[in-house]
Amino acid sequence: MERFGASFLVAAAVTFLLGFFLQGVMPVITLSTLATKTVEEVADPITPHFSQLASDYPEEFQRYFGEVSVASHAKALRIGRDAYIAEACFHCHSQFVRPVSNEDLRFGPVSKPEEYQNHMNLPHLFGTRRVGPDLIREAGVHSNDWHAAHLYAPRNVAPYSVMPSYPWFFDENKKPNEKGLALIAYLQWLGSWVDENGTITAPGSGGM
Numbered sequence: 016m017e018r019f020g021a022s023f024l025v026a027a028a029v030t031f032l033l034g035f036f037l038q039g040v041m042p043v044i045t046l047s048t049l050a051t052k053t054v055e056e057v058a059d060p061i062t063p064h065f066s067q068l069a070s071d072y073p074e075e076f077q078r079y080f081g082e083v084s085v086a087s088h089a090k091a092l093r094i095g096r097d098a099y100i101a102e103a104c105f106h107c108h109s110q111f112v113r114p115v116s117n118e119d120l121r122f123g124p125v126s127k128p129e130e131y132q133n134h135m136n137l138p139h140l141f142g143t144r145r146v147g148p149d150l151i152r153e154a155g156v157h158s159n160d161w162h163a164a165h166l167y168a169p170r171n172v173a174p175y176s177v178m179p180s181y182p183w184f185f186d187e188n189k190k191p192n193e194k195g196l197a198l199i200a201y202l203q204w205l206g207s208w209v210d211e212n213g214t215i216t217a218p219g220s221g222g223m
């Protein structure tokens with residue numbers, strides 16, 4: 016019995032070290048030298064929906080983001096991504112189209128690694144649950160107004176939705192506030208790098 020105990024201990028230690036090397040050390044060695052795009056880089060090109068937000072909600076847009084520019088787009092993407100994390104939207108939404116189960120028929124082209132090689136994905140928001148649909152191809156699926164109405168009260172536009180309401184993304188006039196505008200800008204950015212033929216370029220590579 017003594018002898019077996021020692022063998023198990025050695026086996027466990029070897030397994031742990033192997034796992035640590037393969038899943039901890041190896042990825043760092045191979046991936047740490049890859050260039051990771053900054054938020055400013057992926058905010059260029061500006062999505063048409065971001066410019067549209069400036070005319071949809073001129074006063075609010077001006078107040079929170081000033082003019083339409085790469086810098087204000089980057090600011091909106093950051094705030095929108097942070098709000099998405101803070102509200103745990105990832106609990107119900109994935110951001111990854113898998114190459115199985117004909118997912119591409121429902122959500123659009125299968126995801127590619129280069130789409131995630133940027134600071135907007137630190138941490139990545141792949142998600143593990145799909146109570147609602149995948150969102151990595153959300154750009155342009157709905158208008159800005161639809162998103163505003165949906166975030167304010169999802170069941171107004173999707174009668175059987177189980178998605179919660181987010182009234183705190185709106186001011187007293189029921190117009191989107193800073194976080195509301197940013198979240199819409201973020202949703203309209205997700206997948207904006209895929210062109211109409213389904214060709215995927217990395218975000219910030221000028222594709223749209």
Ligand code: HEC
Binds near residue numbers: 153170176179181
């Ligand atoms: C409890 C689960 C749940 C949470 C949390 C949740 N959603 Fe949803 N979401 C859903 C469901 C279910 C749908 C589908 C019905 C609908 O359109 O409301 C949906 C739909 C959507 C859609 C429309 C997708 C499409 O292409 O039609 C968007 C955009 C969206 N959610 C964004 C968000 C954002 C942003 C958050 C966080 C602020 C969030 N959701 C949080 C469940 C959730």
